[in-house]
Amino acid sequence: MFERVKLKQIKDHIWLMNDNDEATGYLVVGSQKAVIIDTMNGYENVKEIAETLTSLPLIVVNTHGHPDHIYGNIYFDEVFIHPDDMALAQHFYQEPLFTEAIEQMKLKPAAFRPILSGEMINLGEIELEVYGVPGHTPGGICLLDRRDRILFTGDSIIEQTWMQLEESMPMEVFLHSLDALKGIRGEYDFILTGHSRDIEDASLYEDHRNAVKEVYEGKNEGDISYEWFGGTSKAHPYGIEPRRIVYK
Ligand SMILES: [Zn+2]
Numbered sequence: 066m067f068e069r070v071k072l073k074q075i076k077d078h079i080w081l082m083n084d085n086d087e088a089t090g091y092l093v094v095g096s097q098k099a100v101i102i103d104t105m106n107g108y109e110n111v112k113e114i115a116e117t118l119t120s121l122p123l124i125v126v127n128t129h130g131h132p133d134h135i136y137g138n139i140y141f142d143e144v145f146i147h148p149d150d151m152a153l154a155q156h157f158y159q160e161p162l163f164t165e166a167i168e169q170m171k172l173k174p175a176a177f178r179p180i181l182s183g184e185m186i187n188l189g190e191i192e193l194e195v196y197g198v199p200g201h202t203p204g205g206i207c208l209l210d211r212r213d214r215i216l217f218t219g220d221s222i223i224e225q226t227w228m229q230l231e232e233s234m235p236m237e238v239f240l241h242s243l244d245a246l247k248g249i250r251g252e253y254d255f256i257l258t259g260h261s262r263d264i265e266d267a268s269l270y271e272d273h274r275n276a277v278k279e280v281y282e283g284k285n286e287g288d289i290s291y292e293w294f295g296g297t298s299k300a301h302p303y304g305i306e307p308r309r310i311v312y313k
Contacts, residue, residue, distance in 0.1 A: 075091075075257070076213060079093050079094070079215070084109070086262070088103070089261050090134075094118070094121060097121065098121050098122050098124055098189060099115065099124070102126050103135075103219065104135060106137065110137075126145045127150070130156075132163070144175040145177075145178050146180065146204065147195075147205070148204060149202075151204070153203070191212050194209045195207075196209060199234045200226075200234050202233065203234060205220065206221075210253075211252050214253045216253040224308045229299075240281050243273070244274070254266075273303070285301065
């Protein structure tokens with residue numbers, strides 16, 4: 066039925082939605098509500114996909130404002146995002162290729178509603194707590210599911226973090242954001258990122274945080290040049306390939 070989005074069940078009530086290996090969203094089902102974390106590229110109807118798995122009311126959250134996390138918002142009326150990424154997301158809502166495509170589909174993107182650090186998304190029996198992680202973008206968030214001991218990290222804690230973008234924060238700010246998460250490290254064993262294909266070990270947090278610290282401190286001996294659609298940047302490899310922090 067769906068060609069791009071492949072489902073992988075992580076737990077009896079948690080599904081990973083892999084959008085053609087280009088983006089990953091999640092469905093977490095509680096006893097009263099379910100949440101979609103990131104809506105991916107929008108080619109396929111993520112609302113219909115979720116409704117094959119649950120009939121509970123859906124809450125939708127974007128971990129940050131990049132296109133591969135928000136374009137599926139066209140299938141919803143309202144979506145939560147951190148206020149500091151609203152302008153960025155609105156900017157991507159105005160991309161001509163996107164506006165032309167959704168005009169043909171006779172759809173319009175969801176209105177944004179603010180969600181702040183410290184807020185709880187209550188699904189009944191499962192609660193997700195919001196943690197702001199300015200870095201990759203100003204308003205990136207992580208979501209902690211204490212019951213399942215999982216941290217949903219978007220593009221904030223991920224094998225390859227892009228910090229070279231115009232909207233990315235200074236490395237010092239990102240390091241500070243990651244260090245602010247130290248206090249919850251005992252509360253999760255697994256990480257699910259905005260591009261995961263399977264559940265990942267929580268040790269990614271330490272490895273990633275230490276790599277960001279090395280970049281911040283200018284330990285760049287093994288760094289390599291990194292080509293991307295915006296030009297050439299630098300990359301700081303860490304751990305096993307293809308882990309790297311990309312920076313200006
Ligand atoms: Zn991103």
